[in-house]
Amino acid sequence: MNGIDVREAVTRAHHEEWARVVAALTRRFGDLDIAEEAAGEAFAIAVERWSAEGVPPNPGAWLTTTANRRAIDRIRRENKRDDKHREAQLLYDDDPPGPVGAIDDERLRLIFTCCHPALAMEARVALTLRMVAGLTMPEIARAFLVQESSMGQRITRAKAKIKAARIPYRVPSGEDLPARVSGVLAVLYLVFNEGYLATGPGTDPVRHDLTAEAIRLTRLIRALMPQDGEVAGLLALMLMIEARRTARVSGSGELVTLDEQDRGAWDAALIAEGHQLVRGRLASGVAPGPYQLLAAINAVHTSARDVRDTDWSQVVALYDQLVRLDPSPIIALNRAIAVAELDGPEVALAAVDRLEDKLAGYHAYHATRADLLRRLGHSQKSRAAYDKAIELAGNTAETAYLTRRRDQLR
Known part of the structure; x- marks a missing residue:
């Protein structure tokens, strides 16, 4: 097996097994540092060993065993940990599993x-x-x-x-969940x-493995806590964003912004489910929290058949509520983007510029400024803002999009 295949196998195993290995070692040895260090060493060893010997049939078991051995070696070197040393003599944990509490997953x-x-x-x-x-x-x-x-x-x-x-590293009971x-x-x-x-x-x-897992786990929380409005709000938000996933990156690997996406390619079932959750929360009569407001904003966007049909006044009104609950600079930046559609780019740019001291290291701040400056005809300033956004952006599709927009400037 070549090196690239091994690295891919280790990366895949990392995302699937890291949490389980660290948690098992933490329960066993009672020390987060030992658990993380041993797990890290096990994955490093895997890269070297699997290159020569191939990926084992059960990578998770291999990593767990190796991590246990590394933890034992470290504990044996620490003479002050006599009680841990005695525990570490057993390579495998034969104790029956503890109760899972209120959560099965x-x-x-x-x-x-x-x-x-x-x-x-x-x-x-x-x-x-x-x-x-x-x-x-x-x-x-x-x-x-x-x-x-x-x-x-x-x-x-x-x-x-x-x-x-x-x-204590203890599984929470149902009463602990709220x-x-x-x-x-x-x-x-x-x-x-x-x-x-x-x-x-x-x-x-776009990493579908992460978005799908986040949605799966949020669905489980929704089943555990069906009356929690913020759980419903977050699930609705994720579903409506996930519905646009396939339309978000072009065939050439470039980001496609919301206003340019093919809305016919959106997942109608996910959008309908998200809308239903939003309507259910509105019907409850309970004041919405931040996730519910973000979901409501996305419901407005996904309700419009065309970007020109977007109800920007409603979007800005929802952001006004959200800012009162969460006055973070990122929320203020997103509000300014909506304001640009309602009141024009000059008003929005003034709001964005007030965020410079808090968002100078955030690529989306510079990308927003670049677009507003472009719309106002300030090509030279827009190019400089695009350059900064490209420098800070970590997503390859977004970098490609920003580079094209910059190069289109006169």
């Missing part, structure tokens, strides 16, 4: 377990993305719009707090976003 159970309310929201989300979702540190850093080193420090501090506070669900939804939303606009080098521009 293993991955969802791990996400709820990691999203412990004792951690700050950002810390629990970032830690879960790393441990369970399998996202890389650069992908997580880009999701939070921070430097990779800063995100690494946050995750390290979260692990340290788990140790210092003796936070206190943890907001963190779980944030994790699944970021996993979905990474799949829908993948930022990792060498990956497909």
Whole structure:
């Protein structure tokens, strides 16, 4: 088997097995650092060993066994951990599995377990993305719009707090779910976003494996918590965005923006399901949360047969509600894009420019400025903004689109 095939096999195994291996080692040895280090070493060994020997019939079992051995080796070197040393003498865990609690699905159970309310929201989300979702540190850093080193420090501090506070690695009961669900939804939303606009080098521009898994897990939460409006909102949002997936990238590998997509290629069944969820939440009479508002915005977009039929006044009104709940700069940026369609690019550009200090490192900020400047006839400034957006963009299809738009400037 050649090196490329081995790397693909290890990458596939990583996304399928990483969470299970880390969770099993954490339960066994009670130490997140040991679990992650041993799992990382096992995957590194796999790249070398599988190149010579071929991919084993059961990659998951191979990785688990190798990771156990690496963890045992480390514990044996740490003389201060006598109790862990005794546990580590057994290579395999013969103890019967513990109770699964309220959640049958293993991955969802791990996400709820990691999203412990004792951690700050950002810390629990970032830690879960790393441990369970399998996202890389650069992908997580880009999701939070921070430097990779800063995100690494946050995750390290979260692990340290788990140790210092003796936070138990325990499967949550049904009563625990409401206190943890907001963190779980944030994790699944970021996993979905990474799949829908993948930022990792060498990956497909759209990663259906991530979007499909995020939807699957959100459906499971919906079954567990059918009365939770934000769960319904997030599921509706994902479904309506996923419905546009096949129309989002052209045959030449270039991003196709919403206004240029072939709406006849959208998945009508997914859109109908998303619309039904949105209508159900509106009929409940309960004030909507952020995910429900985002879903409502997408419902407006997917209701229009043509981009010219879009009700931009309704979109802006929904963004006005959303800004009050979540005054983040990204929400403000998206609102400005809608304002450009309602009040013109000059009004929108003034709103976008006010976000520079917060979004200077975000490619979409520069891409939005570039488009608004282009529409206002400021070609030189638009070209400079496109250059910055291309420099920061991590998605290959988006880079191709931005490059073409820049090159079309006079």
